[in-house]
Amino acid sequence: xxxxxxxxxxxxxxxxxxxxxxxxxxxxxxxxxxxxxxxxxxxxxxxxxxxxxxxxxxxxxxxxxxxxxxxxxxxxxxxxxxxxxxxxxxxxxxxxxxxxxxxxxxxxxxxxxxxxxxxxxxxxxxxxxxxxxxxxxxxxxxxxxxxxxxxxxxxxxxxxxxxxxxxxxxxxxxxxxxxxxxxxxxxxxxxxxxxxxxxxxxxxxxxxxxxxxxxxxxxxxxxxxxxxxxxxxxxxxxxxxxxxxxxxxxxxxxxxxxxxxxxxxxxxxxxxxxxxxxxxxxxxxxxxxxxxxxxxxxxxxxxxxxxxxxxxxxxxxxxxxxxxxxxxxxxxxxxxxxxxxxxxxxxxxxxxxxxxxxxxxxxxxxxxxxxxxxxxxxxxxxxxxxxxxxxxxxxxxxxxxxxxxxxxxxxxxxxxxxxxxxxxxxxxxxxxxxxxxxxxxxxxxxxxxxxxxxxxxxxxxxxxxxxxxxxxxxxxxxxxxxxxxxxxxxxxxxxxxxxxxxxxxxxxxxxxxxxxxxxxxxxxxxxxxxxxxxxxxxxxxxxxxxxxxxxxxxxxxxxxxxxxxxxxxxxxxxxxxxxxxxxxxxxxxxxxxxxxxxxxxxxxxxxxxxxxxxxxxxxxxxxxxxxxxxxxxxxxxxxxxxxxxxxxxxxxxxxxxxxxxxxxxxxxxxxxxx
Numbered sequence: 001x002x003x004x005x006x007x008x009x010x011x012x013x014x015x016x017x018x019x020x021x022x023x024x025x026x027x028x029x030x031x032x033x034x035x036x037x038x039x040x041x042x043x044x045x046x047x048x049x050x051x052x053x054x055x056x057x058x059x060x061x062x063x064x065x066x067x068x069x070x071x072x073x074x075x076x077x078x079x080x081x082x083x084x085x086x087x088x089x090x091x092x093x094x095x096x097x098x099x100x101x102x103x104x105x106x107x108x109x110x111x112x113x114x115x116x117x118x119x120x121x122x123x124x125x126x127x128x129x130x131x132x133x134x135x136x137x138x139x140x141x142x143x144x145x146x147x148x149x150x151x152x153x154x155x156x157x158x159x160x161x162x163x164x165x166x167x168x169x170x171x172x173x174x175x176x177x178x179x180x181x182x183x184x185x186x187x188x189x190x191x192x193x194x195x196x197x198x199x200x201x202x203x204x205x206x207x208x209x210x211x212x213x214x215x216x217x218x219x220x221x222x223x224x225x226x227x228x229x230x231x232x233x234x235x236x237x238x239x240x241x242x243x244x245x246x247x248x249x250x251x252x253x254x255x256x257x258x259x260x261x262x263x264x265x266x267x268x269x270x271x272x273x274x275x276x277x278x279x280x281x282x283x284x285x286x287x288x289x290x291x292x293x294x295x296x297x298x299x300x301x302x303x304x305x306x307x308x309x310x311x312x313x314x315x316x317x318x319x320x321x322x323x324x325x326x327x328x329x330x331x332x333x334x335x336x337x338x339x340x341x342x343x344x345x346x347x348x349x350x351x352x353x354x355x356x357x358x359x360x361x362x363x364x365x366x367x368x369x370x371x372x373x374x375x376x377x378x379x380x381x382x383x384x385x386x387x388x389x390x391x392x393x394x395x396x397x398x399x400x401x402x403x404x405x406x407x408x409x410x411x412x413x414x415x416x417x418x419x420x421x422x423x424x425x426x427x428x429x430x431x432x433x434x435x436x437x438x439x440x441x442x443x444x445x446x447x448x449x450x451x452x453x454x455x456x457x458x459x460x461x462x463x464x465x466x467x468x469x470x471x472x473x474x475x476x477x478x479x480x481x482x483x484x485x486x487x488x489x490x491x492x493x494x495x496x497x498x499x500x501x502x503x504x505x506x507x508x509x510x511x512x513x514x515x516x517x518x519x520x521x522x523x524x525x526x527x528x529x530x531x532x533x534x535x536x537x538x539x540x541x542x543x544x545x546x547x548x549x550x551x552x553x554x555x556x557x558x559x560x561x562x563x564x565x566x567x568x569x570x571x572x573x574x575x576x577x578x579x580x581x582x583x584x585x586x587x588x589x590x591x592x593x594x595x596x597x598x599x600x601x602x603x604x605x606x607x608x609x610x611x612x613x614x615x616x617x618x619x620x621x622x623x624x625x626x627x628x629x630x631x632x633x634x635x636x637x638x639x640x641x642x643x644x645x646x647x648x649x650x651x652x653x654x655x656x657x658x659x660x661x662x663x664x665x666x667x668x669x670x671x672x673x674x
Contacts (some may be wrong), residue, residue, distance in 0.1 A: 001298075001302065001307070001308055001339055001346055002043040002309045002344060002572070003041065003042050003048065003309070003310050003335055004043060004044040004079075004310070005033065005034070005042055005044075005313070005314070006046040006079045006311045007030050007047060007048065007050075007313060008050060008055060008057055009025065009047070009055055009056050010055050010059035010122065011031060011054055011056045011396045012054055012261075013317065013381070014115035014317040015257060015260030015317065016257055016260060016263055017257075021184040021320070022325075023056055025055060026514055026663075029316075029320050030047065030067075031066045031067055031070060031323070032329065033061070033314065034071060034074065035062055036324055036327060036328075037074060037327065037331075038071045038327060039420065040327065040331035040332075040334075040418045040420075041335070041412050041415030042074060042091075042417075043074070043309075043412070044074075044075035044076070044077050044107070044309075045071075045074055045075070046077040046079035046311065047063045047064050047076075047077075048060065048078075048120075048423035049114055050082075050113075050114070050119035050531050051082070051085070051117075051118040051121055051122075051478075052115040052118050052485070056498040058290075059094065059203055059329075060078055060081070061094045062105075064078070064098050064220065065098055065101055066126070068098055071102075072278060073105070075105050075107060075347070076098065076106050076107070077106070077107045077108070077109055078107075078108050078109050078110075079109045079198075079259060079311075080109045080113065080198075081095075081109065081110045082111065082112070082113035083111070083112075083116060083137060084119075084129050084133045084136065085118050085121075085124055085131040086122070086136070087156070088139040088140040088143060089139075089143065089165060090141055090165070091136075092110040092143040092144055092169075092298075093165050093166070095108060096144070096165065096166075096167050096168060096169045096170075097379055099174055100169075101165050102632075107175045107176070108174055108176045108177065109176075109177040109633055109672075110133070110140075110179065111133070111178050111181075112132070112133045112449060113129075113533045119367065119476050128155070129353045130185045132157070133185075133186075133189065134189055135154060135155055135156075136155070137189065137193075138153075140176075141151065141173070141193070142207075143163075143165045143174050144165075144174070145172075146167055146460040148163065150163070150292065162576065163202075163360050170233075175195075175196070175396055177195060177231075178190035178191075178195055178196070178198065178211050179196045180198065180548065181199070181200035181202065181563060182199055182200075182204075183212075184211075184215050187213070187219065188214035189346060190220075191215075191216050191217075191219030191220040191222075191379070192223055193547060194220065194225035195212070196227065196230070196232060196233065196308075197212075197231075197233070197236065197425050198232075198233035198235070198311075199231055199232065199305070200235045201234045201235040201236060201237075201285050201606075202235050202238050202272075202285060203238050203272035203284075204238060204273070205273070205284075206301065210282060210304055210305065213232065213305055213306075216298065221225050231308045231309070232305060232307040232308055234310055234529075235275075235309075236306055236310070237272075237649050238673055239254075239258045239288075239311065240314050240315030240316065241294070241315070241326060242254040242258075242286070242287070242288045242326060243288075243333070243334070244289075244316040245466075245490040246289075247288075248481070249290075249466070249549070250293075251277045251281060251283075251288065252290050254277065254288055255276075255277035255278075256398070257315065257317060258277050258288070259275065259276055261636070262274070262275050269611050271533045272284065272335050279668025280291065281293070291334050294330070294626070295334055295337050295591070298310055298338050299338065302341075302342045308344040308345075308346040309346060312330065314326060314327060318467065319467060321464075321501075321598060322466070322467030325493060326535075328420070328623060329491070331354070331419060332414065332419060332421070337590070337591040339409075340590065340591070340617040340619065341590070341619060342427070342564075343406065345401070345409065348408050356366055363437065364415035366489070368407070368424075374518060387476060394625065401568055402538055403536050406536035406632050406633070413635065414530055417531070418524075418528050419501040420500065421491075421518045421519075421520065422518070422525070423518075423527040423638040423641070423642065424522065424524045424528055424642070425441075425503075425518035426516045426518050426645070427516075427518065427519050427644075428440045428441045428442075428515075428516065428644065429515075429516055429643075429644040429645075430442070430446060430514065431512055431513070431514055432446055432453060432513040432514070433497065434446065434447055434448065435447060436454070436456065439515055439517075441502065441518050441519070442466060442515055443457060443458075444456055444458065444461055444463065444500075445458075445513060448513045450483070451482060451483040451515055452480050452566070453469075453480065453481040454478065454479075454480055454509075455478070455480075455481060456476075456477075456478045457470060457475050457477050457481050458472040459474065459475055460474055462494070462506070464493040464494075464644075465490070470492075471627075483506045484506065484513070486509075486567075487509065488507070489506055489507030489508065490505075490506050490507075491503050491504065491505055491506075492504040492506065496519070500519070500520045502517050504516075504517075504519065505517075509559075509646040510564035512564070524641065525640060525667065529668050530668075531636060531664050532664070533663060533665055534632070534663060534665065535633065535664070537662060539626060539662075540630070540631040540660065540661070540662070541579070541629070541632060542577065543573055543576070543627065544576030544577075545572050545575050545576070545626065546572055546573075546621040546625045546627045547572050547574070547575055547625065548572035549572050549573075550569055552570060552571045553569070553570045554567055554568075554569055554570075555568050555570045555601070557648045557649050557650065558649040559647065559648055559649060560612060560643075560646060560649070561638035561645075562646075563647055568588040568589070568648070569589055570586050570587060570588055572587060573585060573586050573588050574598065574627055575586060576629055578658065578660075579658065581658050584655075585598045585600055585653075586651050586653055586654055587618065592618030594620055595617060596617075596620075597615065597616070598615065598617075598629075598654065599613050599614075599615055599648060600613070600615075600616070600654040600655070600656055601650055601656065602657075602658060602659055602660040603654045603658055603660075604659045604661060609660075609664070609666060610636050610640040610665075610667070610670065612640070612649060613639070613640075613647060613648070613649055613650050614635065614636060614637060614639075614660075614663060614664065615634065615635055615636075616630075616631060616635075616663075618634065631662040631663050632662045632663055633663060634664060635663065636664045636667060640667050640670065642669075
């Protein structure tokens, strides 16, 4: 799955505190958020457009141009361009200019808009909104895909002289999505043209949006478009995403803001039935809770919608520092799990055709069995194995899409690894015990007793948790943290004047509490050069069978740190055939529900790949137990880069006797040290 950050730029008071930032600060926050989103590996940033109400997004092209100037790789999208009230000639010119400034990173999301007041503002009749949208989009397509056109229609003066808008788009027409919140008309228009659909998924029950999606897919097929080019985006609940260490804590902190915002809104067609936070989290589209809760919510919607792009919005009435913290936590703690569980071919190939869509994929060589997923994680067709564990398997056909999909995945993975407060930013490793101690890189005095951590802060020592000061008046405070579950943790924040901020990770590993400060200026992070990897090869992408144990087996493994052991639950093993060898791997439960995780070594370990371990995420097995192992996506764990990590070692049976010449190799940092 791909991830978008959307800001329709509401300019509202915090309904609890009454605080509001200036217009200038709010607009600059949008640009800074986009820059941070790129650093954190988000795939796109979208700016909305409103011409009424408490919004300051009336000029999205200006904001997108500012974002283009401070970013280099993140895709830029509108959300939505209210094409019904705009002149298609000006839209073609303005957005082609942004496309040129960003060197081809622009995509448009069009719609008729959410505010009825904008139609009289532009001298238009609300009753014509759908006809306006259809006619203006037909003209926009021609302006972007043709030159020297003439045109006449119902709502705009005719183009009687041959017309070519300039500048032309950077590399063919940008992809155009259609936003749909309540009406089948937008879904039908998207299907008519073979364009992707973006469903709001904002305030209504999921069944309402499912009706729009089903109608889109039915119409898409009726118009004869190739379903492999059918992409779907989904929004998230109104109010913004909010993450805390536990769902209960998230509801406690964000509930008053959410409930004040929703209860104070009474706009026909825009009122959510989920007025209290418990109802919103349990049944609505709100992404509020622990990272695990948010992962589960997104995947539950993916099971219903089958969407490729997940959009999130930040709670912009909260302090900006807290918004950025949520943005970072979502990137580090939610996105990797969802990406692994819900792969997509969206943006796997950036090449544009004149209509802005991906080039056609090669046809499937043979029909696939009904029980077999139609595509691999790269979108290429895959043949099913027989029902006999360990039997020969077929590999996907090599093609450019496979290599491009791998490159796209690895780029995103590298961005995640090099995030400002990822494991490369860890500066120290401290194990806690009952004796109070001051720790390098972290304020206060720390100790642990009876599974609860005690942090004593002195005068002037300031630490934030979920945006709240733990030493509010600065005179000193003692706080208690925990209990924390095994392999879980929480993050504290320390502001560093002029040098970013430090994240203090408190975690539990091997039954012991550990503190790891993380700072973006850590030399390991600032000097990071990327990780070498084998060139992707379809030879190492194979299908297999997941064979469950009669009962899940608790499995004890060692760790990169001496004296620590990890215990994982192994639901079964994966059997597969690779280069003529029948092999098997014990699998642990993955981070996302249903997925599996494999730790292994092989004959390259200690030679071209890291000696201790590599890890491979495996998507949930199909109904017949079929799984897909793409060893090109085998990655290093943190211990491959730093001694300040507690990574688990593979179980003994996962030491493969054959070389796996695929995936990531020994990091440069370890090569330089040897």
